Amino acid sequence: DELEELRGESQRAYDLDRAHVFHSWSAQKQITPMVVSRAAGSYVYDGEARPLLDFSSQLVNTNIGHQHPAVVQAIKDQADVLCTINPAHANDKRSEAARLIAERLPESLNRIFFTNGGADAVEHAVRMARLHTGRRKVLSRYRSYHGGTEQAINITGDPRRFRNDMGDAGTVHFFGPFLYRSEFHATTEAEETERALTHLRRTIELEGPQTIAAVILESIPGTAGIMIPSTEYMQGVRALCDEFGIVYIADEVMAGFGRSGKWFCFEHFDVVPDLVAFAKGVNSGYVPLGGVAISDPIFDTFADVAYPGGLTYSGHPLACAAAVATITAMEDERMVENAAQLGEAVVGPRLREIASRSPIVGEVRGTGMFWAIDLVTDKDTKEPLAPYGGSSPQMNEIIGRIKAGGVLPFANYNRIHVVPPLNVSEAELMEGLAVLERAFTEPV
Numbered sequence: 292d293e294l295e296e297l298r299g300e301s302q303r304a305y306d307l308d309r310a311h312v313f314h315s316w317s318a319q320k321q322i323t324p325m326v327v328s329r330a331a332g333s334y335v336y337d338g339e340a341r342p343l344l345d346f347s348s349q350l351v352n353t354n355i356g357h358q359h360p361a362v363v364q365a366i367k368d369q370a371d372v373l374c375t376i377n378p379a380h381a382n383d384k385r386s387e388a389a390r391l392i393a394e395r396l397p398e399s400l401n402r403i404f405f406t407n408g409g410a411d412a413v414e415h416a417v418r419m420a421r422l423h424t425g426r427r428k429v430l431s432r433y434r435s436y437h438g439g440t441e442q443a444i445n446i447t448g449d450p451r452r453f454r455n456d457m458g459d460a461g462t463v464h465f466f467g468p469f470l471y472r473s474e475f476h477a478t479t480e481a482e483e484t485e486r487a488l489t490h491l492r493r494t495i496e497l498e499g500p501q502t503i504a505a506v507i508l509e510s511i512p513g514t515a516g517i518m519i520p521s522t523e524y525m526q527g528v529r530a531l532c533d534e535f536g537i538v539y540i541a542d543e544v545m546a547g548f549g550r551s552g553k554w555f556c557f558e559h560f561d562v563v564p565d566l567v568a569f570a571k572g573v574n575s576g577y578v579p580l581g582g583v584a585i586s587d588p589i590f591d592t593f594a595d596v597a598y599p600g601g602l603t604y605s606g607h608p609l610a611c612a613a614a615v616a617t618i619t620a621m622e623d624e625r626m627v628e629n630a631a632q633l634g635e636a637v638v639g640p641r642l643r644e645i646a647s648r649s650p651i652v653g654e655v656r657g658t659g660m661f662w663a664i665d666l667v668t669d670k671d672t673k674e675p676l677a678p679y680g681g682s683s684p685q686m687n688e689i690i691g692r693i694k695a696g697g698v699l700p701f702a703n704y705n706r707i708h709v710v711p712p713l714n715v716s717e718a719e720l721m722e723g724l725a726v727l728e729r730a731f732t733e734p735v
């Protein structure tokens with residue numbers, strides 16, 4: 292009876308969705324969205340209460356899993372006291388969230404501007420860089436994602452940019468290091484690093500350093516494929532920015548807050564950015580929140596001259612209460628350590644084993660709870676199983692198999708990403724990875 296009732300409710304949710312809801316990134320008449328009724332921990336439940344192991348963390352944001360009781364309680368408690376407030380006022384939860392974030396960043400990144408999400412964090416970071424330098428251009432890499440708003444999508448180096456590209460966005464793209472699909476004919480990581488840095492230097496020189504406000508990089512590109520750069524590359528980018536007076540913006544929206552096995556992903560490379568855009572994991576998306584961490588020199592630009600930007604919900608109390616509770620829970624329950632440890636001990640070895648058995652797994656790469664499986668039609672030619680920017684019947688078949696096996700995957704073009712919550716258990720990982728193994732070893 293209960294199941295019948297749930298089915299009825301789900302059908303109504305679906306029908307109303309199809310009648311009235313306009314979806315992100317979609318041809319509206321060609322989608323059949325799955326109804327999700329509830330979620331708990333590492334699982335979501337579909338419209339018929341069937342559990343799916345969430346290997347996607349939704350859009351790689353529920354870093355603490357679903358419905359963490361301490362965070363749910365913190366949101367309820369805050370709702371009782373103060374739901375919203377003009378950002379011009381000081382507020383205890385916003386102050387505390389800013390302290391907890393700043394304490395986890397290098398000392399020079401001490402001021403936090405809160406936004407509603409990742410794209411507007413990127414927008415504001417870029418605006419700050421432009422105002423600070425008096426220059427306009429922003430350099431970013433191909434194979435990147437920086438958000439869906441006007442400036443952020445034009446910075447994005449992904450085919451989703453094309454139809455938004457109306458010119459004059461002030462963006463220039465360059466190739467980053469990606470040895471598996473090298474643009475530089477490199478055969479070693481050292482060669483890839485050196486050539487990618489030379490390419491960036493030449494791009495800066497030929498664009499005119501005095502026209503470039505910022506270089507923005509995901510510390511490890513996320514949606515674009517989890518390509519881990521070398522430490523030498525990231526330090527080389529930092530050095531080029533210093534040499535030419537360019538602001539270095541780290542986009543940590545997806546890679547930050549423990550995803551890579553460290554609080555901030557740039558820590559892997561021993562570099563300190565000038566601005567850090569964050570969102571997603573800061574409060575696991577329980578209430579929308581993003582922000583920019585600002586270094587002292589850029590802060591000084593706006594110390595006695597107003598920053599010309601703001602949002603009604605900057606530092607929203609419900610979102611900040613969720614951030615305080617999330618960061619506290621991550622610390623108390625050692626979630627970042629768990630992600631680092633299980634990533635290295637379980638996900639990496641198991642995925643490499645799967646790769647050795649599967650004819651279609653070209654490469655696996657990652658760290659922490661941040662892994663990509665690069666699927667190919669042929670391991671020698673590395674022909675992607677779906678083109679960059681597109682899909683294919685084979686990819687759809689693989690995604691279908693994974694879902695049928697009870698796992699919710701994160702899929703992008705020819706890749707499946709393994710991006711579960713940071714507090715996923717070893718048993719859950721083994722269960723999900725077994726489903727992936729079957730999906731990748733049966734012929735497509």
Ligand code: PLP
Nearest residue numbers: 408409410436437438544545570
């Ligand atoms: N930057 C990166 C690296 C992201 O992965 C995303 C979202 O996936 C964004 C920015 C945009 O964030 P939002 O969707 O919260 O605007």
